[in-house]
Structure formats: C-alpha cells, structure tokens
Amino acid sequence: MIGKFIFVSLCLTVFVQLLPSGSSPRKEQIPAVGQKLFGLGCHKEKKQIDQLVGTIDALKKVPAKDTIADMENALRRERANNQELQVLVQKLTKKLELCDDKRKIFNNYVLESFLRNSPYSGVDNYTRYTVARLGMLPIKNVKPLISKFGPVINDVLSFRYPINIPSCPSVAEITNNTWWNPSVFIALISAPDHFKERNDIRETWLIHLKSVLEKNLLGMGTRFGFFLGQTQNDSIQKRIEEESQKHGGIVQIEMDDSYRNLTLKGIAVLNWVRQHCASKVDLVFKVDDDVYVNVHNLVHFVRSNYQSNNSLFGYGNFGFYPIRMPGYPEDYAKWDMTFQEYPWSHYPNYVNGPSYFMHASVVVPLLAASQTNPLIPFEDVFLTGMCTEKAGVKMRYSAGTHSVFYRPLPTVPPPCDLRSFVGWPTDNQFVTHSAVDDFYRNKTQCVVTESDGTKKTIDFTAPVVFKFT
Structure with a gap:
C-alpha cells in the first residue's frame, strides 16, 4: 500500500x-x-x-x-x-x-x-x-489509527504534557450524580503569557459553569482545561507552574507556542482528549480564551445535541480564499499562503475557529485524518475543513438567528444578541459577563417587534433552539 x-x-x-x-x-x-x-x-x-x-x-x-x-x-x-x-x-x-x-x-x-x-x-x-x-x-513503525486513510506522514500521537490535569471521570466514578445528564469537555485554547485572559475567564463565565454543575444541569463528567504550549521565558514558565498549583486546569503541551503552530496545537489537544476524555463525555467544545461563553446556551446546546454522532457544529465559512502577500497590510502576514504551498483559489468549507463543538465520536477519526494529510498552519481550515472531509464527518453549520459562534458583538451586547449565541469574541470578559448576568436576572429584556407592529418581550428562561444546515 x-x-x-x-x-x-x-x-x-x-x-x-x-x-x-x-x-x-x-x-x-x-x-x-x-x-x-x-x-x-x-x-x-x-x-x-x-x-x-x-x-x-x-x-x-x-x-x-x-x-x-x-x-x-x-x-x-x-x-x-x-x-x-x-x-x-x-x-x-x-x-x-x-x-x-x-x-x-x-x-x-x-x-x-x-x-x-x-x-x-x-x-x-x-x-x-x-x-x-x-x-x-511515510513514517516507519507508526501504526495508523484508521488504516484506510493511508500511510502515516505526521506523528500526532507522541505529544507530551509536562503539566497536566486529571482525566475526565467515568460514569462509574461519579457517585454523587442522582441521575444521568449529558456532559462536555471544554478545551480552552490559551497562550503561555495569557495570565489575564485565563484569570478573567475563571472569574466570569466559569462561575456560571460551576453553578450549572451544582444544579446538575450537565453531567458531572463535565470538565475544562486551558491548553498552552511552551515558552522560552523562564519567568513566564515559573508563573505558569505557580498558576497550575494554585488553580489547576492547566495542560501544557511540549511544543513551541506560536500562531503558525496552531494546527499542531489543535492536534495535540485532540490527542489529549483521545487519551483522557473522549470515551467519557458526549461532546467536546473548543473555545479560544478571548471568547465569552453564554453558559445558559451552552447547556441548551449540549442537552439538545449530545446524541449527534459523527457531527461537528459551528459557524460556517464558505468560499474563503487564501491571503497572498504582498498586497495586504503587514498585519495580515500571519495568514499568508503562497501559491506553491496552496495553489487553489479557495479553501474548503470549514467552521470559524474560535468556537465550535464536536461529538466525542469524531475525535479519533479527526486525529487519524491529521496523521495522513500534510499540515497547513490554519487550524480551523485543516481540522474542520480538510480532516472532516477525509474522515467523513457530518458538518453542521449554524443556520438562522441563533448560532454556536458569532463575530464580535459590542462589549456590552444588546439583550437580544447575547441570548442568541453560545460564544463570541470580547475585549472585556467582565463587562460582557455583567450584561449577560443582568439579562438572566431579568434586569434587562429582549424586546422584539412582531409583524403586526406590536412589541413582545422574550422570556429570558426560554431555551434557545439552535438550527443547522
């Protein structure tokens, strides 16, 4: 072969x-x-x-x-x-x-x-x-996860994690759960020096997540981890180790942390999930550390889609074309893709990288596809475009007014917007969190105009229904 x-x-x-x-x-x-x-x-x-x-x-x-x-x-x-x-x-x-x-x-x-x-x-x-x-x-003496995908050209199973967190608990290990509920592992993608971003998340929407678990709205197997690569700065590394000892929740990957290595980082996250969580949770939620997560909608999504085997959910990017430098501002250079590297006019359809869900059943197929396809430096294009195609994963693109992810909202998002999405980028987790808190405490309301011109106030307790193509 x-x-x-x-x-x-x-x-x-x-x-x-x-x-x-x-x-x-x-x-x-x-x-x-x-x-x-x-x-x-x-x-x-x-x-x-x-x-x-x-x-x-x-x-x-x-x-x-x-x-x-x-x-x-x-x-x-x-x-x-x-x-x-x-x-x-x-x-x-x-x-x-x-x-x-x-x-x-x-x-x-x-x-x-x-x-x-x-x-x-x-x-x-x-x-x-x-x-x-x-x-x-092909790499010799490396067995493919799925042999029909072809020979192995990328070693994706040998990552080391010098700072780690416990594996997700199995159902048998959960003794205080009075009834079963679906669970999700939240993979938070961070960088070595993003101390503020991680602390802001701990003090905002992760508080909502803990409340959800205390109320048993999600399975007790639900866990999260901040994933980051290595740094050459000894001072930053020492702070990371202290942060891990104080808060936990840190997974450090033995690899250089850089933008052009994001694909490798995403693969390392999949490998960690394969080893520690994939057989114990229903869904995996990948989210960047500059994204605010509406935990109320997170719960609705997980409870509605936990049985969607072989599926990946996200905000679709269709017909996006490669950036060819020169011809763009210098700050576009990190997205540069030469004709020699990728001669085609457009990328395959994929989902927006800052926030997306996958069913746990696709973790191994995606990892197997990444073994056999040459890497490109854009994690979302590679994993959710090329590897999903190779693995035959069912792509579920958000449709309608409610979406898994949305591009930046105002720092203080309008009530009708913040209730419509699971995640969106923010430049201030605290201000956004306060606005979300006010809505779900009924301090602010989402008021819509009906077709006959009348005003209607949306019930803040009503679950959001997410639709997909």
Whole structure:
C-alpha cells in the first residue's frame, strides 16, 4: 500500500489527477520531465548515498596491524577505496541535485500552468500535490489509527504534557450524580503569557459553569482545561507552574507556542482528549480564551445535541480564499499562503475557529485524518475543513438567528444578541459577563417587534433552539 501511494503520488499520474476538470493537457503540452515516470522524490539516489555513507563508516574501522608494513598497506588500500567512494559520492550527489531540480521544475509547471487559482478539488488531491512537492515519505513503525486513510506522514500521537490535569471521570466514578445528564469537555485554547485572559475567564463565565454543575444541569463528567504550549521565558514558565498549583486546569503541551503552530496545537489537544476524555463525555467544545461563553446556551446546546454522532457544529465559512502577500497590510502576514504551498483559489468549507463543538465520536477519526494529510498552519481550515472531509464527518453549520459562534458583538451586547449565541469574541470578559448576568436576572429584556407592529418581550428562561444546515 505504501509503495503504491508513493509511486502514484510522485509521478505523472499525480499530474493528471491534479488537473482541474476539462483541462487535461495534450501530449505536446507536457514538459519533457513530465513525460518520464521518474521518482520525483529522488528516493533511489538518496538510498544509494545512505548505503555509501555506511560503507565509508565501515572502512574507517581499520583493525590494528602487527607490523609497520601491514599498516602502510592497509592505509594505501583505504586511501584508494576512499578515493573511489568519493568520486561515486560526487556523481550521486550531482544526480540527486539534478533529480531535485527536475522535481522542482515539474511542480512549478503544474503550479503555474494548471493549478494556480483553480477550484479546490478535494483533500486527496491536496495530499497528493503536497506529498509530491515536498517528497514526503511515510513514517516507519507508526501504526495508523484508521488504516484506510493511508500511510502515516505526521506523528500526532507522541505529544507530551509536562503539566497536566486529571482525566475526565467515568460514569462509574461519579457517585454523587442522582441521575444521568449529558456532559462536555471544554478545551480552552490559551497562550503561555495569557495570565489575564485565563484569570478573567475563571472569574466570569466559569462561575456560571460551576453553578450549572451544582444544579446538575450537565453531567458531572463535565470538565475544562486551558491548553498552552511552551515558552522560552523562564519567568513566564515559573508563573505558569505557580498558576497550575494554585488553580489547576492547566495542560501544557511540549511544543513551541506560536500562531503558525496552531494546527499542531489543535492536534495535540485532540490527542489529549483521545487519551483522557473522549470515551467519557458526549461532546467536546473548543473555545479560544478571548471568547465569552453564554453558559445558559451552552447547556441548551449540549442537552439538545449530545446524541449527534459523527457531527461537528459551528459557524460556517464558505468560499474563503487564501491571503497572498504582498498586497495586504503587514498585519495580515500571519495568514499568508503562497501559491506553491496552496495553489487553489479557495479553501474548503470549514467552521470559524474560535468556537465550535464536536461529538466525542469524531475525535479519533479527526486525529487519524491529521496523521495522513500534510499540515497547513490554519487550524480551523485543516481540522474542520480538510480532516472532516477525509474522515467523513457530518458538518453542521449554524443556520438562522441563533448560532454556536458569532463575530464580535459590542462589549456590552444588546439583550437580544447575547441570548442568541453560545460564544463570541470580547475585549472585556467582565463587562460582557455583567450584561449577560443582568439579562438572566431579568434586569434587562429582549424586546422584539412582531409583524403586526406590536412589541413582545422574550422570556429570558426560554431555551434557545439552535438550527443547522
């Protein structure tokens, strides 16, 4: 299977498969390098050089001789052998360079002449293209989570978590739950130096969450954790360790924490959930630390959708196109995607990254898909667009006036808006929390105008119904 995958991915078959429909080239259009079924990854040449290196290392281990003459003869033989090997190494190195040049010419031709700004044609074509472009090889001795997804090219199961939290409790471990209720694990995505953001959340909507659990409105298996990467700053690291000892709830991933590593971070979160919670909760809620969560709506959503197997829920992004620098302000640079990295005109449909739900049943399939697809640096595009496509996850996009996520509301959101969403970005958790508190204490009201012109006050205790396409 692996050999077949590499061969198909690295030769002319890939070229034809990657073409947009209706644009198959005539024979005279294909450059000479494309007419030959050569190994674009240059694997044969690389293997030969590896063998030569082993031979040279063996020759260096000359055994001790009894006489000066024996030593001189051995030295002459070693010099002669080394000279022959050096000539062969030079020839193979040149051959390898030419092979790499051919691969670059081939990829540039495909990119410039046929794929640039063509419609997105599926995750399998993206994988074939990127594997061929980078000459990627399967990782040996790593078993895929789902074998039919193909060979493993990303090691996504070896993350370490030097600061950790307890696993979600199983139903058998929960003794004070008088009746069963659905549960959710809340994965809060943070950064090493976001101390204020984490503390603000602890003092605002997490208080609502604790109240919900005390009232048994959600299963007692409901848990949360702040996920962050590592820092090179010793002072910040010391504060993180102190924060963990004081508050708990910190999961630190052994990886560099940066914007372009968000995809890797998201995969590490999935791996943690797989190890500690996926079999013990119904849903997983991924949320960034600059998002305010309406816990009342969180409860309504979980209780309404906990049985939605193989589903991912969120605010849909459709027809979004890559940012190509230059041509945009400098602060757009973090979203830059070159034509060589991604030649298609648009990304696949995906959900907005700051806040989305997935059923626990999709954690392993998404992780398996991330094993077999080349990464791109945008977590939401990769996990909720490409990996969901690969894994066959059912995408549930918010429809109507009520949504899982919404783009920024005013810091003091109007009552009718704050009751409509599960989460939205805020620049002040406390002010937003106060507005939400006032609404659910009936200090402020959501008043709507009916079709006949009359005013109607919405019952603040009425559950919100979330609809999806």
